Amino acid sequence: xxxxxxxxxxxxxxxxxxxxxxxxxxxxxxxxxxxxxxxxxxxxxxxxxxxxxxxxxxxxxxxxxxxxxxxxxxxxxxxxxxxxxxxxxxxxxxxxxxxxxxxxxxxxxxxxxxxxxxxxxxxxx
Numbered sequence: 001x002x003x004x005x006x007x008x009x010x011x012x013x014x015x016x017x018x019x020x021x022x023x024x025x026x027x028x029x030x031x032x033x034x035x036x037x038x039x040x041x042x043x044x045x046x047x048x049x050x051x052x053x054x055x056x057x058x059x060x061x062x063x064x065x066x067x068x069x070x071x072x073x074x075x076x077x078x079x080x081x082x083x084x085x086x087x088x089x090x091x092x093x094x095x096x097x098x099x100x101x102x103x104x105x106x107x108x109x110x111x112x113x114x115x116x117x118x119x120x121x122x123x124x125x
Contacts, residue, residue, distance in 0.1 A: 045091035049076070052084035053103040073102035 053074045077099035079085045
């Protein structure tokens with residue numbers, strides 16, 4: 001009768017395989033969560049830019065020409081210099097805000113407002 005001490009090689013391989021599987025599952029789920037968080041941060045930044053553009057267009061005493069369908073593009077440099085955008089980093093790119101980028105506010109046939117941020121990102125509400 002042998003006195004068995006320790007684990008067999010098969011038992012150790014099974015434990016390592018289970019740990020690797022759990023690590024993979026956790027990594028995949030965290031990657032999706034991080035991507036969602038980054039997209040949420042980008043969306044929030046675009047909302048901030050849109051809100052700043054709307055407020056500026058209302059407070060600018062006709063410096064920004066708006067009609068019932070659209071407003072003239074507003075440069076981010078104006079919104080930053082007026083203190084309407086506090087962030088110095090574009091949350092969508094992770095880089096410094098390009099002050100030459102523009103914001104255009106439009107309305108569709110149903111009255112829905114859209115903010116087109118530098119011709120790429122569109123936020124509707």
